[in-house]
Amino acid sequence: MFPRDFAWGAGTAAYQIEGGWQADGKGPSIWDTFCHENGRVFGEQNGDVACNSYELWEKDLECIQQLGLTHYRLSLSWARLLPDGTTRHVNQTGVQYYNKVIDDLLACDVSPMVTLYHFDLPQTLQDQGGWKSPGIATLFDSYAKFCFQTFGDRVKLWITINEPHVCAKLGHEDGIHAPGLKEKGTAAYLAGHNMLRAHAMAWHSYNSVYRPQQKGAVSLALNSDWFEPSDRHCSEDVAAAERDLAFTLGWFAWPVFVTGDYPEIMRTAIDAQSEKLRYGASRLPSFSSDDPAILGTADFFALNYYTSRKVKPGGGCGETLCIKSDRDAEEVLDSSWPICGVSWLAVVPYGLRKLLKYIKDTFNNPEVYITENGFSQVGQLQIEDVQRCEFYKDTIMEVAKAIHQDGVNVRGYFAWSLMDNFEWADGFSVRFGLFHVDFCDAKLRRTIYRSGREYAKIIAKYKSGQPR
Numbered sequence: 450m451f452p453r454d455f456a457w458g459a460g461t462a463a464y465q466i467e468g469g470w471q472a473d474g475k476g477p478s479i480w481d482t483f484c485h486e487n488g489r490v491f492g493e494q495n496g497d498v499a500c501n502s503y504e505l506w507e508k509d510l511e512c513i514q515q516l517g518l519t520h521y522r523l524s525l526s527w528a529r530l531l532p533d534g535t536t537r538h539v540n541q542t543g544v545q546y547y548n549k550v551i552d553d554l555l556a557c558d559v560s561p562m563v564t565l566y567h568f569d570l571p572q573t574l575q576d577q578g579g580w581k582s583p584g585i586a587t588l589f590d591s592y593a594k595f596c597f598q599t600f601g602d603r604v605k606l607w608i609t610i611n612e613p614h615v616c617a618k619l620g621h622e623d624g625i626h627a628p629g630l631k632e633k634g635t636a637a638y639l640a641g642h643n644m645l646r647a648h649a650m651a652w653h654s655y656n657s658v659y660r661p662q663q664k665g666a667v668s669l670a671l672n673s674d675w676f677e678p679s680d681r682h683c684s685e686d687v688a689a690a691e692r693d694l695a696f697t698l699g700w701f702a703w704p705v706f707v708t709g710d711y712p713e714i715m716r717t718a719i720d721a722q723s724e725k726l727r728y729g730a731s732r733l734p735s736f737s738s739d740d741p742a743i744l745g746t747a748d749f750f751a752l753n754y755y756t757s758r759k760v761k762p763g764g765g766c767g768e769t770l771c772i773k774s775d776r777d778a779e780e781v782l783d784s785s786w787p788i789c790g791v792s793w794l795a796v797v798p799y800g801l802r803k804l805l806k807y808i809k810d811t812f813n814n815p816e817v818y819i820t821e822n823g824f825s826q827v828g829q830l831q832i833e834d835v836q837r838c839e840f841y842k843d844t845i846m847e848v849a850k851a852i853h854q855d856g857v858n859v860r861g862y863f864a865w866s867l868m869d870n871f872e873w874a875d876g877f878s879v880r881f882g883l884f885h886v887d888f889c890d891a892k893l894r895r896t897i898y899r900s901g902r903e904y905a906k907i908i909a910k911y912k913s914g915q916p917r
């Protein structure tokens with residue numbers, strides 16, 4: 450049912466699990482600042498300790514082994530490695546920490562997939578303008594080269610930036626994520642632009658300097674819901690769903706996989722809105738000949754999928770500039786889709802299959818890794834998480850259909866997340882783990898959920914290529 454060398458993984462991100470926020474010379478990141486400023490994270494919680502994976506990595510490794518994963522996706526904390534964000538100062542203790550993680554994984558026959566950036570920009574770089582500043586791309590490239598140089602002998606799967614869409618929109622438009630900006634209709638496009646430039650520079654560095662020796666693969670992880678028209682017989686709804694897909698996945702996938710530039714649908718919509726509100730310029734930047742070539746800077750397609758939406762025109766913000774007005778696509782949930790945890794996560798496994806088919810058809814049949822997919826519980830301990838078991842079984846079945854019936858070249862599946870962790874603006878109130886973490890216990894004990902046991906069974910069954 451699954452290819453013999455299919456990657457069976459689970460993922461985490463540095464700020465969500467590590468803690469040790471100022472241990473051994475780590476510099477502050479924008480998430481440290483954002484949480485400590487108070488008021489915008491659930492219960493004024495923070496990731497100062499989180500799962501304390503900085504000290505309890507061996508416990509995480511036990512969880513990984515218990516699941517029988519072939520791959521583990523983790524992210525590096527930029528400010529733990531380079532406290533002020535630049536290669537002027539290297540924190541050797543941070544290097545040792547990740548060296549140990551990587552070496553331990555390999556010793557257990559688990560391949561690391563390493564993300565360079567999962568939302569946690571060094572604060573010093575934010576102070577210089579962060580992702581809004583064009584110079585960030587070169588600094589990211591230096592950081593990336595440092596990581597390829599230091600860890601690339603052992604890491605063969607790299608993600609440069611996780612979810613540029615989330616970082617741009619939630620961080621710079623909605624203010625829900627760090628750095629908490631609400632500069633509507635402008636900053637997100639600028640931040641996204643510089644993330645694409647940064648990603649492309651790092652890919653080119655890998656491609657020319659490291660790939661010949663290290664022979665790995667580099668991509669960026671793109672999140673998208675599956676969007677379908679509210680009424681598929683209504684052409685306005687069909688167009689709105691297309692726009693929503695363009696403003697979410699297309700924003701970053703078009704430049705990298707299709708044309709080297711933003712989707713035409715997106716630019717047309719933004720320019721029309723700028724004109725209507727007499728803004729006087731496009732708010733969507735253009736790539737210049739000084740920029741690294743963006744087209745072709747991904748060795749595989751990395752997709753984070755969680756949920757689906759029904760779409761019709763609307764949802765704008767009147768006379769003010771904002772992405773929602775540019776997009777003119779209102780997202781609604783279908784009443785038949787169950788919601789079991791957080792409000793945004795309607796359970797729609799078939800949406801993943803549809804999105805995979807769309808990716809195959811639109812982006813020239815790339816190799817695809819599903820780098821995140823998961824299900825949340827809200828509140829306290831429910832070790833017997835039956836709904837999540839069904840979620841994983843149903844979703845993995847849709848992946849199998851995508852491979853066998855639609856011919857999508859899916860190379861791996863990473864459940865989100867290995868364990869309950871600091872769920873960004875939701876703090877510890879939302880639990881995505883395959884392992885429960887007791888945040889009231891000083892030892893932060895990890896306990897496998899029923900869904901963790903279920904996933905382990907699925908992996909054991911299909912790991913060899915043939916169902917056993």
Ligand code: GBH
Pocket residue numbers: 462611612615619625672753755793821865872881
């Ligand atoms: C992933 O993003 C992240 O990569 C991961 O770190 C995180 O733990 C995981 O989601 C679970 O949330 O607050 O109603 O405005 C997935 C894409 C986009 C889904 C933002 C949640 C929040 C909508 N996310 N969305 S809302």
